[in-house]
Amino acid sequence: MPDPTILIVDDEPTNLAVLSKLLQPCYKVRAANSGRRCLAAALPPQTPDLILLDVMMPDMNGYEVLRELRAEPATRDIPVLFVTALDDEADEEYGLELGAADYLTKPIRPGILLARVRTQLDAKYGRDLLRDRNVLLEKEVARRMHENDLIQLVSIRALAYLAETRDPETGNHILRTQAYVHQLALALRQHPRFSDVLTPRYCDLLTKSAPLHDIGKVGIPDAILLKPDRLTEAEWVIMKTHARLGAVAIEKAEADIDMPLDFLVLAKQIAHWHHEKWDGSGYPDGLAGEAIPVAARFMALADVFDALISERVYKPAMPCEAARDIIAAGRGRHFDPDVVDAFLANFAEFVRIAERHCDFVAGHHEPAHP
Structure with a gap:
């Protein structure tokens, strides 16, 4: 000394x-x-x-x-x-x-x-x-954790954008849906039905995982994924497999590591079940109500809202107010009622997110659902 x-x-x-x-x-x-x-x-x-x-x-x-x-x-x-x-x-x-x-x-x-x-x-x-x-040591650990978080975030974005390159009409879809899901989590984190699930850690992982919801589209043939017209019934059956393909891909990634990663668990739930409906009429497994994971319920609403307000080769973009009314009509049928209520209460923020990440280039292709 x-x-x-x-x-x-x-x-x-x-x-x-x-x-x-x-x-x-x-x-x-x-x-x-x-x-x-x-x-x-x-x-x-x-x-x-x-x-x-x-x-x-x-x-x-x-x-x-x-x-x-x-x-x-x-x-x-x-x-x-x-x-x-x-x-x-x-x-x-x-x-x-x-x-x-x-x-x-x-x-x-x-x-x-x-x-x-x-x-x-x-x-x-x-x-x-x-x-x-x-x-x-604490500073070094914090630095490395931050670095790992960035690597994780970049990896997720890279995979999501890779999927989007095969479905180019979606544009900023992953950014918008990610922000929508985050907004729903913030709005519902004090709700009695969701407060136990929506911890700060869960909300962070949910937001990071959201961009992987359509990763399974990588496995859909171009003739179907990029078809500039409505899909036939047979083609639509194949198109719907993207939900299961995404979950399987993430499961295979999980199998390569010695311990489960929380963000992959949520990414798998979102990819697998974001097309399920509250009344059980969705796909791929026909889950209903509380059987649908919370993360997938949030993404279900975010994905539909964004699809409605986005221009497609087979339809013009719908005004946000009209999309809001369709979401509201799906309360208790397509969507969790409380999730719809949170959307309606925060509708102005959803509009701001849509404007902040709007698409400037239209005229690409996305398959139309029959």
């Missing part, structure tokens, strides 16, 4: 002089002749590395000073050695219970004083070194 500073506190000038003479050859020494001055002298930026504190002082004794030091965050970790003429074991125990690092009795023996001081300074140096290393 380079140039440690020791604060000696005693109301007797003679004692201050003796302690200063013993310590100055090895340390920087500062002095205070009262408890109040000790408290002021111990504060940053002049915080000492060690305090030698007399117990018997007028106005404010050493025990009271130590209590104040330990109550103040800036001084609570400074080691304190009591220096006192009291030799009662009860006094020593009391001082140690308050948090004193050691106890020296007067008259001071120079060798013992210097040895005890060195021991406490070495211990403080070790604690400070460990603390600083822990701070650096």
Whole structure:
């Protein structure tokens, strides 16, 4: 420890002089002749590395000073050695219970004083070194976690955009639906039916996972996916397999790792079941009501709303208000009633999201559902 500073506190000038003479050859020494001055002298930026504190002082004794030091965050970790003429074991125990690092009795023996001081300074140096290393380690862990989050986000976006390149008419569809889902989660996180599920962690993973909802379209033949007309019944059967294909692809990705990833769990739920309907008439599994995962229920509404307000080769874009009315009509049939209520209550924000991520290029192709 380079140039440690020791604060000696005693109301007797003679004692201050003796302690200063013993310590100055090895340390920087500062002095205070009262408890109040000790408290002021111990504060940053002049915080000492060690305090030698007399117990018997007028106005404010050493025990009271130590209590104040330990109550103040800036001084609570400074080691304190009591220096006192009291030799009662009860006094020593009391001082140690308050948090004193050691106890020296007067008259001071120079060798013992210097040895005890060195021991406490070495211990403080070790604690400070460990603390600083822990701070650096925590910063490095935080940096790497942030980096991993970015890698995860970029990977998800890359996969989602890869799927979109085969279905180019969707444009900013993944950005809009991601924002819609996030808005629904925010609106419902205090709702009794959803509060246990919609933790901050879940909402974050839900938002990150949303862009993978149509990843299964990569497995649909171009002749169907890019057909500039309505699909036949047979083609529509194939088109609907994209939900299961997406879930299977994510399951295979999960199989390559040793532990489950929460965001893949939600991504799989969204990809697999975002075309299910509240009344059980959806696909691929005909799930109904609460059997449909929450993440998929949110995406179901987000996906339909965005499809309605987006221009397609077979239809013009629908006004947001008209799409709102269709969503409202699907309450309790296509969509979870409470999810629809949250959409209606936050409709203005949905419109802002649509405007913020609007498509500027139209005239591409998307299969029309019969």
